[in-house]
Amino acid sequence: MVEKKRSICLFCSLGCGTMFRTAGEHVLAIDYDRDNPVNQGSLCPRGNYNFELLNHPCRLAEPQIGKRKASWRETIDLLRRRFMEFDPDSVGIVVSSLSSNEDACLAAKLAGQLGTKNIAAAADPADLEAYAGSKWEAEGAKLARIEKMGKEEALLIIGDVLTRSPVLAKRVNQVKYGKRGNRVTVIDPNQTHTSWFATTHLKNQPGTEALVLAAILKVVSEESGKARIDLNLEKVSKTVGIPQEVLVKAARDFNAAASGTIIFVPRETIARNDLCAYFARMLASLSPNKKYITCYGFGNTLGVNTILDGMVSGHLSSADLLKKVEGGQLKALLILGEDLAASHPELEKRIRGLELVAMSNYFLTPLTDDALTLLPLASHLENSASYTLADGRRERIDAAAPKVGTMSNAEIIAALLGDKVDLGQADQEAKAVVEKGVPSDKAELKQKLSEAQKITARKDAPELNITHFGNNRLVRNFFWYRVNNKHG
């Protein structure tokens, strides 16, 4: 009998609903979840390729110790014993941002059992920088909900959101054509898929997006009778390459709208993603009825980072953990759902030189050598788990297909922890951590504005590649990546 099973796409942090047609253990086809309030059935090309996670011919199905196939029991026993042999300071754990909330919660517990704070989320460095800025205190700033975004009168978009998260096109169009006078303002150095829909395109000098936002923040704050902001608009206008009167008008228009959302898309070409995330939130708190959202590259960036921050105080940042790998301070590494050598080719030699590397992944890695244990990973489509998406909503999904030889990260960690771990309890614990949120880092607006004024323009900002949303082995295994990227 043919059944329909719901799931979500995690190839960006919108978390669009998707559907699969199944018959018994077989997944027959991808389908469309038209009742899903977020995407109403739409999927972008990457969303459609979720199906490949289930039937890809290169999926791993058996653990591998070095070049030898092994049973799960032998593999887990070996790793449990070996990881305990190292000094806690020389052990590290990396958690992919495609991991579930339960995965992150149990990884935090494993770090506790190993006695290490060397644990960090792996994600696009621009996303991690933006996440750091999103923790700076901006009292009263509210997260936008995707399903409500189409009813706004104004959108202020920093970056090319329609390449990062194409399914948002419907919302952008709902705003643009919803009512005469509605505004879609786009800050981007390039003409992009998003800027085609702009009513005002602020074509800034590459890298200066944070400074454009600072200028808008100044106008909005002073127009609304709030704090005077010490920022020389004439100077800013020269640096960002946009006439002062255009900046002022864009800010006034956004402030005058009865409701609006600021959408931020982090990118490595932006000089300070953390400042952009902070200014976006400050703007949301100052302008009446405005909200903000950061559209990350991978589905559970917000959930994984929030859980690690909430459960392992003082844990390493991803950048610091990579520095420890580079500096040779780590001897053993557990990499959950990420091919670190593919994301950071400059570290490949170092990773190969570690005494112990265990990596859960969907695909084989060229890294395979004697020190590496490879753990075949179940994808989110073969798991029942929870995720926290860009707009803060929690999605609990059931497996759309059975696992074939694979385990989820949560199951792998539970086996390593050795206790009888209750995955349902881990989900509830993760939920409580996300709901509580992490305490904000104190931030001085004056200080952040002075940092923004140090930004100088870059030479250029190449356009986003429509198929490339991460330098990750997962992505490179997909057909659409290979046909669109000759070096893939």
Ligand code: SF4
């Ligand atoms: S917009 Fe994002 S979540 Fe939606 S289908 Fe595309 S990649 Fe997946």
